[in-house]
Amino acid sequence: MATAAQIPPIPAGLAREDLLDLYYYLQLTRALETRLTNLYRQGRVIGGLYSSLGQEGESVASAFALADGDVLSPLIRNLGAMLVKGAKPVEVLRQYMAKRTSPTAGREMNIHFNDLRLGYLGQISHLGDMVPVMAGIALTFKLRGEPRVGLVYVGDGASSTGAFHEGMNFAAAQRVPLVVIVEHNGYAYSTPTTRQSALARLADKAYAYGIPGVTVDGNDVVAVYEVTRTAVARARAGEGGTLIEAVTYRRRGHAQHDDQRYQSTDEIARWEANDPIDRYVAQVTRAGWVGSSELEGIDRRVQAEIDRALEECEDDPLPSPESALTDVYVTPSVTEELWFRRLNA
Amino acid sequence: MATITYRDALNQALREEMQRDDTVFLMGEEVGVYQGAYKVSRGLLEEFGPSRVVDTPIAELSFAGIGVGAAMVGLRPVIEFMTWNFALLAIDQVVNSAAKMLYMSGGQTPMPVVFRGPGGAALQLGAQHSQALEAWFAHVPGLKVVAPATPYDAKGLLKSAIRDNNPVVFLEGEMLYNTKGEVPEEEYAIPLGSAEVKRAGTDVTLVCHSKTVAVALRAADRLADEHGIAAEVVDLRTIRPLDVDTLVTSVRKTNRCVVIEEGWYFCGVGAQVVDELQREAFDHLDAPILRVTQADVPMPYNKLLERAAKPSPEQVLEAVRRVAYLER
Ligand SMILES: Cc1ncc(C[n+]2csc(CCOP(=O)(O)OP(=O)(O)O)c2C)c(N)n1
Ligand SMILES: [Mg+2]
Numbered sequence: 001m002a003t004a005a006q007i008p009p010i011p012a013g014l015a016r017e018d019l020l021d022l023y024y025y026l027q028l029t030r031a032l033e034t035r036l037t038n039l040y041r042q043g044r045v046i047g048g049l050y051s052s053l054g055q056e057g058e059s060v061a062s063a064f065a066l067a068d069g070d071v072l073s074p075l076i077r078n079l080g081a082m083l084v085k086g087a088k089p090v091e092v093l094r095q096y097m098a099k100r101t102s103p104t105a106g107r108e109m110n111i112h113f114n115d116l117r118l119g120y121l122g123q124i125s126h127l128g129d130m131v132p133v134m135a136g137i138a139l140t141f142k143l144r145g146e147p148r149v150g151l152v153y154v155g156d157g158a159s160s161t162g163a164f165h166e167g168m169n170f171a172a173a174q175r176v177p178l179v180v181i182v183e184h185n186g187y188a189y190s191t192p193t194t195r196q197s198a199l200a201r202l203a204d205k206a207y208a209y210g211i212p213g214v215t216v217d218g219n220d221v222v223a224v225y226e227v228t229r230t231a232v233a234r235a236r237a238g239e240g241g242t243l244i245e246a247v248t249y250r251r252r253g254h255a256q257h258d259d260q261r262y263q264s265t266d267e268i269a270r271w272e273a274n275d276p277i278d279r280y281v282a283q284v285t286r287a288g289w290v291g292s293s294e295l296e297g298i299d300r301r302v303q304a305e306i307d308r309a310l311e312e313c314e315d316d317p318l319p320s321p322e323s324a325l326t327d328v329y330v331t332p333s334v335t336e337e338l339w340f341r342r343l344n345a
Numbered sequence: 346m347a348t349i350t351y352r353d354a355l356n357q358a359l360r361e362e363m364q365r366d367d368t369v370f371l372m373g374e375e376v377g378v379y380q381g382a383y384k385v386s387r388g389l390l391e392e393f394g395p396s397r398v399v400d401t402p403i404a405e406l407s408f409a410g411i412g413v414g415a416a417m418v419g420l421r422p423v424i425e426f427m428t429w430n431f432a433l434l435a436i437d438q439v440v441n442s443a444a445k446m447l448y449m450s451g452g453q454t455p456m457p458v459v460f461r462g463p464g465g466a467a468l469q470l471g472a473q474h475s476q477a478l479e480a481w482f483a484h485v486p487g488l489k490v491v492a493p494a495t496p497y498d499a500k501g502l503l504k505s506a507i508r509d510n511n512p513v514v515f516l517e518g519e520m521l522y523n524t525k526g527e528v529p530e531e532e533y534a535i536p537l538g539s540a541e542v543k544r545a546g547t548d549v550t551l552v553c554h555s556k557t558v559a560v561a562l563r564a565a566d567r568l569a570d571e572h573g574i575a576a577e578v579v580d581l582r583t584i585r586p587l588d589v590d591t592l593v594t595s596v597r598k599t600n601r602c603v604v605i606e607e608g609w610y611f612c613g614v615g616a617q618v619v620d621e622l623q624r625e626a627f628d629h630l631d632a633p634i635l636r637v638t639q640a641d642v643p644m645p646y647n648k649l650l651e652r653a654a655k656p657s658p659e660q661v662l663e664a665v666r667r668v669a670y671l672e673r
Contacts, residue, residue: 046648104646107645107647107650108645109470125474127403157403160403188402188403189375191374262378318647318648319650321649323650324645324653324654325640328642
């Protein structure tokens with residue numbers, strides 16, 4: 001470990017506390033997904049369960065670059081981004097176990113839930129569809145003169161959709177404060193990115209829209225943070241959006257049911273050696289920014305928090321069947337206060 | 346006869362049609378190397394190569410349109426949607442291009458394309474992944490709409506769909522892929538537009554298609570056991586063109602009818618069935634026709650909610666008791 005005099009400055013304007021927070025969210029994401037996988041194997045979670053193993057770095061670090069009032073929209077592998085924005089492990093567990101107490105009262109699955117006050121919108125599962133939706137949210141910020149920014153995640157596969165293209169084009173043409181992160185993780189289901197696009201660098205798609213396109217090592221937590229922070233500042237300053245390509249790798253199959261036989265074990269092993277959390281730990285401890293014992297303390301805190309969350313909700317009731325019938329229309333009104341009220345109203 | 350799965354029956358139909366006619370090709374997400382998200386295209390890439398089994402980017406609207414273009418110049422594309430929920434992104438090409446091209450060209454441009462994939466709710470996949478959309482497509486003149494319930498029907502109808510010179514929307518049941526049934530070794534095809542009586546009866550007609558055939562058959566068993574009611578189960582097999590004759594013949598015999606479907610009730614398939622029957626068999630009806638459908642809500646995720654929202658044999662029983670005036 002470096003002595004005080006040799007400790008290099010922490011980059012990207014990050015404080016020591018931030019480094020610890022980032023680590024907390026990285027581990028919380030991984031530990032929560034591990035717990036969900038166990039619940040899935042026990043048959044207590046049904047439906048789609050998708051893993052972000054090996055991609056937690058870009059989810060967490062990019063969301064960390066947002067401010068209060070900003071809104072992000074995750075894809076299936078962005079649990080980490082939602083946690084950074086304030087989603088609680090207990091809510092995630094309730095949601096997966098379809099409890100009456102879940103954010104959607106048992107109506108929807110996995111991370112399809114919103115808290116627009118905290119700033120996350122996890123809803124449309126059709127790929128690409130959230131790009132125009134988030135462009136609409138960010139456009140509203142702009143029209144109201146609010147210094148708020150939207151951030152939307154799409155996969156390499158989702159970047160082939162018409163909705164992606166139309167949303168990008170609109171957002172760019174209107175200088176909407178929308179940052180788009182294309183997670184280049186090598187696959188869309190079993191389809192390798194080479195069969196998805198003729199581009200080697202997906203950031204080059206930005207040329208078609210006339211906005212900056214940046215490629216970043218998605219497993220370098222600090223680098224992702226820095227790039228996103230720059231893009232967010234630019235958007236907030238009214239200079240328009242940025243397309244960020246985060247290069248990473250999907251180490252698990254598409255979902256629990258997929259045996260990923262089309263991914264070679266060598267390839268997976270190579271990326272395992274490039275694990276974002278391992279890299280982050282090495283980086284921050286070697287530089288002497290934080291001590292290993294602090295990180296171990298966080299590990300224990302994370303485990304305890306997830307244990308507690310599961311205890312808190314595992315016996316929660318399931319919804320009553322009749323509750324399926326409400327909320328199709330807003331009569332009687334269920335929303336006394338609309339989320340999109342002005343930032344400081 | 347061999348007993349095979351619904352999945353394998355579809356696979357056989359694709360393989361045999363591709364062998365028979367080299368203008369037939371399959372295109373969609375994951376159809377080639379991965380052999381289909383539901384493994385319907387198992388072995389086809391190996392047998393026919395990448396020019397006839399084409400993996401696509403995630404771009405439903407464009408590969409539906411590519412199918413339309415290819416069909417206009419002499420190929421017979423079979424376009425697979427990973428599920429029909431994703432076909433909603435492509436509906437413009439299905440409705441505006443495929444369905445209308447023949448008419449708008451003054452009859453010059455036939456459109457021999459099949460759009461196929463699984464539809465309906467599986468288990469706990471949530472609102473956006475659990476939709477039975479046959480009524481949406483059946484609404485559109487120019488489209489044929491097929492929804493088979495058994496391996497035998499799946500194979501025979503898919504063959505006819507591929508040979509048809511009209512665009513065919515072919516909805517498979519996601520929950521049916523593993524179900525088994527007898528399929529003959531020898532060549533056969535089932536004409537589009539023919540319903541089938543899946544169980545004969547004299548007291549009430551249960552109209553159904555796709556997954557709800559099993560619901561109706563289970564209800565028919567219980568009606569026989571518990572009430573001594575002989576239900577006739579009519580499987581539509583093809584939604585459009587609708588086989589009104591078979592329906593009328595059945596209702597003339599039974600004088601009572603319950604229509605079951607997986608989709609929503611408003612403007613559903615059953616609404617059309619009821620309309621045809623009230624006109625063609627009015628004097629033969631002893632009770633208003635009742636319908637059993639999905640609850641009028643997006644499909645909820647929780648298993649109790651989902652079960653409550655799906656049409657069930659219990660609901661069919663209750664409807665039959667009402668049309669038979671057994672309920673007070
Ligand atoms: C429009 C649409 N088509 C198909 C699907 C089915 N589907 C769900 S995830 C997925 C692959 C997504 O790949 P990518 O965008 O690269 O994200 P990743 O899974 O790698 O995170 C597919 C095809 C979908 N959700 N939406
Ligand atoms: Mg991907």
